[in-house]
Amino acid sequence: MRLLVTLLLCLTLPASALADGFISRLLHKPVPGGVAVLQLGDAASAPQVRYQNKPVLVVREDGKQWIAIVGIPLTVKPGTSEAQVDGRAVPFTVGSKQYREQRITLKNTQQVNPDAANLKRIERELAEQTRAYQQFSARQPSNLLFDKPVDGPLSSAFGLRRFFNGEERNPHSGLDFAVGAGTPIKAPAAGKVILIGDYFFNGKTVFVDHGQGLISMFCHMSKIDVQLGQELPRGGLVGRVGATGRATGPHMHWNVSLNDARVDPAIFIGAFKP
Incomplete structure (x- = not known):
């Protein structure tokens, strides 16, 4: 039957x-x-x-x-x-998709309305990260069904319209996991480390190129455990969860970029919600 x-x-x-x-x-x-x-x-x-x-x-x-x-x-x-x-x-x-709103209160007002000196730093750091997102290597991705970079529940979803201290800013460009400080962050697929930085908004940050414009970015880390140019296997240690940069507490923030477009990482771990 x-x-x-x-x-x-x-x-x-x-x-x-x-x-x-x-x-x-x-x-x-x-x-x-x-x-x-x-x-x-x-x-x-x-x-x-x-x-x-x-x-x-x-x-x-x-x-x-x-x-x-x-x-x-x-x-x-x-x-x-x-x-x-x-x-x-x-x-x-x-098709269409409606994204929810997220309202966040920050004690550090510089992280909402930075002064001239911090704006110069932010512009410089943004240009550096933009160049990393625009890289397109010849390598084929090792896998397209990704592993979660940390073992924990999802918290802030991709695409949220974000309001900091009541002022709207860019939508949430990644996926957050609710895990504690020091939690190991692992590569969801094999790749090469193409950028490491400690940025105003993102804090301690690592970019990993999985191949042909498919790039992961991990930020707000407490510790970075890789070197620039290092080849990472699937499951390789990237660093540790933290709350550096513009963060209200420890969590794992993960971006996925395709052809220089930030897309919902939930798609790659089978957790997408229409």
Whole structure:
């Protein structure tokens, strides 16, 4: 009977749904701040894909057809968007998603309205981190189903509209885990350390390049346990949880970036909520 039900279900599903592999089913969440997976066919070599004039991660799924894994910035409006595949326009649909608000009170008012000296520091640090996010290495990611960087419950979700002392600032660009100070932070996938810093907002910070524009950023750390240029295996120790920078207490903040777009890390650990 179970086999019969399975066969009937397969007959009722569209061919495209049956053709989608594991990566497509895991990652295809085409909303602002999400990921679109585009099917590209089974050519002998990988197509060249760009989105918003940025190179895009392309992998072969299940050893068969090529897929593009496109990061969609939070600023993209729902509707039709467009990638360039070998110079040809390929449209895809971006759905809608409502993000909640988060209101935070900070005692240090400099972390809400910095003075001129701190603004210069922030601009310099932002430029440095932006360059890291824009890196696009040739390496293939070792895995796209990520491990959690820490073993703990999720707290602040990606995309929250944030108000500090009543003033709106940039949306929450990562995912927070409620864990204590000193908790080990582990690489969710293999990668190379491309940036280390101690920043005004992010505190002690590490960027890890997983390949082809897929980059993790860990911040507010109490201790950094890696060196610039170091190759990390999946599960390798990155550092320890802390509360450095603009943080109200110890927690693990993790960003994931694709083609220089910050996207919801929950997608990569199977915890995305529409």
